[in-house]
Amino acid sequence: QMQLVESGGGLVQAGGSLRLSCAASGRTFSSSSMGWFRQAPGKEREFVASITWNSSNTNYADSVKGRFTISRVNAKSTVYLQMNSLKPEDTAVYYCAADLARGRYPPVASAVYDYWGQGTQVTVSS
Numbered sequence: 001q002m003q004l005v006e007s008g009g010g011l012v013q014a015g016g017s018l019r020l021s022c023a024a025s026g027r028t029f030s031s032s033s034m035g036w037f038r039q040a041p042g043k044e045r046e047f048v049a050s051i052t053w054n055s056s057n058t059n060y061a062d063s064v065k066g067r068f069t070i071s072r073v074n075a076k077s078t079v080y081l082q083m084n085s086l087k088p089e090d091t092a093v094y095y096c097a098a099d100l101a102r103g104r105y106p107p108v109a110s111a112v113y114d115y116w117g118q119g120t121q122v123t124v125s126s
Contacts, residue, residue, distance in 0.1 A: 007020070007120060018122060039119075048061055051079065059108050097114075097117070
């Protein structure tokens with residue numbers, strides 16, 4: 001069993017930055033790939049970024065490449081999403097998720113993930 005709790009969301013002006021955190025409970029965090037997804041009103045949940053258990057590989061959606069950075073600190077059971085140069089189209093509820101499989105590449109498909117957090121709202125004003 002794993003519980004995920006996101007924090008760090010809020011309201012920011014376009015061009016600004018936010019750092020999201022996702023704190024995990026449970027012994028399997030350090031062997032799990034972690035991902036960030038987002039869902040805007042009226043839209044499907046979409047992949048944002050993911051990272052392998054040992055930070056050896058990362059994946060990013062094309063829409064956030066060069067602006068967002070995913071990282072993790074296994075000793076703190078926490079995964080981060082640093083978001084820079086934010087745009088109004090980044091407005092969404094952001095979710096972190098855990099994939100218990102100790103894969104070589106971090107997955108991008110939401111169906112692969114085993115556990116999800118409750119989400120944190122990010123609003124970017126123009």
